[in-house]
Amino acid sequence: MNSIVANAKKLNSSPAKSNKVDRSAFPILDVKNLEVTYFTDAGRAVALDDVSFSLKAGEKLGIVGESGSGKSTLALAMMRMIKSPGRIESGKVIVGGDDLIELSPEEMRQARLQKISYIPQGAMNSLNPVIRIGAQMVDAVRAHMPDESKSEVYDRCINSLRSVDLPASVFKMHPHELSGGMKQRVCIAIGILLQPQVIIADEPTSALDVVTQRQVMETIDKVQKQINAAVILIGHDMGLMAQFVDKVAVMYAGRLVEVCTVREMFTDPKHPYSKALINCLPNLKNKGVFQGIPGLAPSLLRLPGGCAFNPRCESVMDICKTQRPEVATLDGGRVVTCHKFTGEA
Amino acid sequence: MANLLELQNVSKVYSKGLIKPEQTTALQPFSLNMGEDDPTILTIAGESGSGKTTLAMLLLGFIKPTTGQIIYRGRDISTLRGAEKLEFRREVQAVFQDPFAVFNPFYTVDHLLTVPIKRFKLAKSKTEAQDKIDEALTAVGLRPEDVIGRFPHQLSGGQRQRINVARALLLKPRLLIADEPVSMVDASLRASILETLRNLQRDHGVSIIYITHDLTTAYHIANSIVVLYKGAVMEAGDVETVITSPSHPYTQLLIDSIPWPDLEQRWGKDKIFTRENDGAENGCPFYGRCAKASDSCKTLSPMFRIEKYQAASCYLYKDRPVVDLDKLSETLPV
Structure with missing residues (x-):
């Protein structure tokens, strides 16, 4: 565990030495105007539309939205793992100064896991059932560091397992010998093997029960602090967001409709969709009150004109039906995409 | 009826x-x-x-x-x-x-x-x-x-x-x-x-x-709730009472782990606890994860009635009246 921390420190301090600037003030991740489209038989679907946000080292961002809002597409686009018929049309994903979109396929392969790592949805089912955990971990390290000695690779794997609170004996086990929560932690251990600067976790706890969910989230929190990475947590559980992240980004029909701190989100949501999301949450104070969001998430192939949320919005205005709202930055750096706030920017 | x-x-x-x-x-x-x-x-x-x-x-x-x-x-x-x-x-x-x-x-x-x-x-x-x-x-x-x-x-x-x-x-x-x-x-x-x-x-x-x-x-x-753990009833009663003031350590752990969408109510106040499950195979199924377990927990506890509509299977409440297993429904309001 100590060597991970030491390596992380080395990683973070070496650029700082050269110019003596506090790196933590600069964003480690900068996503600019990212656009992804899927070309289907029924037409062109814009799954990510002009998505921009940035994250500092050590920050935790939660991305929430209904199914089909483009959350997982965003994660895949940042990893450059969008498959045909999807395509990244434009935009930048800058991690620690390098634009991932510009890299060659081989450089991108190197960047995955080393700069940016991805814990996919249902990650526990992504382990190969017939190969020991250790072999799968060694495989990942070897792909990036072919010259490292056997014992160094082994130490790295064991340290990684220890930092997610798993015993070293897991190294020799097969996936079926582990419980769901342990498999999920193995996936986290693989994700942090090379101390990436950005970790993307796509619904890491959706199949786990509450106690295991808490353990897994505490593990992510701990390793994130150790290696000082930026974490992006994708999910639809606002409760989990309230407990875990610093910043929340709300997605709707491929656009970020609001980005703000978790406190602002829960005390004063601006966008009508964020408001509706917050209001439909069950908590201890509103027993028996069921407030869903009327209507359905729109199909990306047939988006309504103007603001995509206008048919479901309770404070809809005439302009919302004809004109697309632009991104507005309010005081304190909050970002809202709604006509109600465009005047204030 | x-x-x-x-x-x-x-x-x-x-x-x-x-x-x-x-x-x-x-x-x-x-x-x-x-x-x-x-x-x-x-x-x-x-x-x-x-x-x-x-x-x-x-x-x-x-x-x-x-x-x-x-x-x-x-x-x-x-x-x-x-x-x-x-x-x-x-x-x-x-x-x-x-x-x-x-x-x-x-x-x-x-x-x-x-x-x-x-x-x-x-x-x-x-x-x-x-x-x-x-x-x-x-x-x-x-x-x-x-x-x-x-x-x-x-x-x-x-x-x-x-x-x-x-x-x-x-x-x-x-x-x-x-x-x-x-x-x-x-x-x-x-x-x-x-x-x-x-x-x-x-x-x-x-x-x-x-x-x-x-x-x-x-x-x-x-209206009412029965909490199961490894096939055994841990706690039963009125949903309001059980969720707002859980009595069994397992229910307490569950409730403590709920990610409430509320910034003031943080989860995980109590650390998650584990111990060796020595000699408690036939006892309380929660023994291995319970911070409050004692030797008496190596036998299965009956249900003790804590409130009119709340009962828990835990020796922490052994001074309360015992509820027979087939009378469990009496602790569940309709």
């Missing part, structure tokens, strides 16, 4: 292997009564492996209990035959977890709704059948013209799950067994499905057994 459903010491043991069977107790002896006259919503809560789905399968008659009897309106369900069995199948309906897996992708939604009408001969003519379908769909908050004639892949998860509830409603059931009905749908749609279920109970007089691992939704919809 006649009983709609009565479980008498029902247990389920799965065994594996022919010569030296290896036995797993999925459900410890469990008794429960549900009255016929006042429809209620009872939550069975627990994490994976707690036996809650086994209980659902037992109630639906898909598997036979190892010991005990399940009595539905005075008849043991394992002895039902012919017309009586059909009647039971109509009156006890289920909604399952995954709204994506239960539809046959080759048929339109109409098929799912007309088959039960034909099977149970609920309508005399096609127009009457259509009226019934429209009525059931409207009751769950769907517009019939939106869903009739569609294929499952053209509908969202929330719509599909509501069609499942509509199908159950069509048959005018007395008991609905809902096994994790909202765990696979978006948070924004959960509210409307839960509201649909509550309206079924309130307006149509259907009793509901709501099986879940999510205590937040249970708190909002149910």
